[in-house]
């Protein structure tokens with residue numbers, strides 16, 4: 179372990195001028211704990227604190243190594259195996275309770291660098307008012323409501339296990355727990371060394387001091403690799419860096435909706451951004467068609483389990499009058515293993531085209547009460563199962579393909595109207611936290627629509 183004086187000198191080299199002193203204490207703490215930090219500096223950047231190169235760095239260099247002893251995970255909470263299997267808490271909830279209690283007791287070098295609750299409340303949709311959420315894009319709203327429910331359930335369980343009367347010794351208020359929960363949500367890393375083989379994936383959340391300074395970028399082939407082994411977590415470059423250049427990692431293959439809800443930020447220039455259009459596609463499908471798509475693994479949503487059932491308003495084309503009307507549709511719940519209907523700047527995804535192809539099939543041609551469907555339905559299934567070529571299907575059913583394209587065009591118009599109306603409503607809520615971010619997200623959605631080839 180390095181000597182205290184040497185640690186202080188080394189720490190000074192790892193901090194850009196002007197950073198508050200709590201960052202120096204954190205860097206000293208990790209160095210004293212055996213971390214290796216090479217050619218990097220913590221810096222205040224326009225979008226928050228992050229890591230920059232302090233000198234030229236080549237590709238394939240280890241720039242950060244944090245040993246296991248510095249990680250904070252389920253082994254550190256007073257009731258260690260807090261998986262729901264053993265105790266009625268989640269690891270997310272137990273870690274939140276643990277750091278909330280630590281911060282209440284005066285905190286340490288790790289909690290001292292964390293953002294305040296006010297910052298999470300301003301940036302994370304789960305903390306925004308119902309009024310603002312009502313005008314967020316449907317996926318953001320659905321996901322934020324699910325997070326609210328999860329936070330409430332985690333708090334309830336953590337209260338019973340760790341809170342007043344519990345024997346873990348942790349103490350926290352609801353607000354302190356909310357802060358801890360947001361910290362864990364935005365700053366943990368998936369860590370499953372071999373000896374954790376049996377630990378469920380959702381329990382492998384690990385807080386990792388210093389590595390949690392790295393910001394996210396979508397270019398996964400250019401960002402650093404974060405890898406784990408039984409001795410700790412390391413960050414390795416995949417490209418060279420000039421001094422002062424920010425060094426990113428990738429949190430996941432996420433669009434801006436997902437980054438907003440899970441991490442409270444969006445990338446202004448996101449090369450892989452897309453928008454989930456379930457809220458507009460699903461109303462085009464009867465329940466029977468949705469069942470068929472689910473059977474073919476082309477429908478990733480189930481009806482909600484929110485009690486009372488929650489609904490959302492979106493703009494939708496009335497087929498009789500061909501005008502836009504406000505439609506009230508249920509909030510869907512993600513089934514987990516299947517992805518959803520996605521639109522990006524180049525094309526709707528194949529899942530969307532498949533769903534709309536089925537939407538264009540006459541209901542009378544579907545299988546019914548043990549009777550097989552008509553020829554067109556059979557051809558549709560063969561197409562989905564890869565037994566028929568897309569061009570052959572289009573040639574055989576040109577009118578159906580035109581119908582599918584018309585449905586798609588209608589959806590694009592509906593998304594645009596929903597965006598315009600929501601932005602107008604959000605303009606009247608400017609003092610509310612989240613209103614400007616929600617409006618910005620709609621502007622990005624319109625940009626995705628406009629970038630599409632016509």
Ligand SMILES: C[S@@+](CC[C@H](N)C(=O)[O-])C[C@H]1O[C@@H](n2cnc3c(N)ncnc32)[C@H](O)[C@@H]1O
Nearest residue numbers: 225226227364365390391392393394441442443
């Ligand atoms: C693991 S922390 C990264 C360090 C953080 N920037 C800080 O100030 O401590 C994750 C948080 O950083 C912010 N963040 C990460 N990447 C970002 C980016 N590319 N642009 C803006 N904010 C980002 C978000 O607030 C996110 O919740």
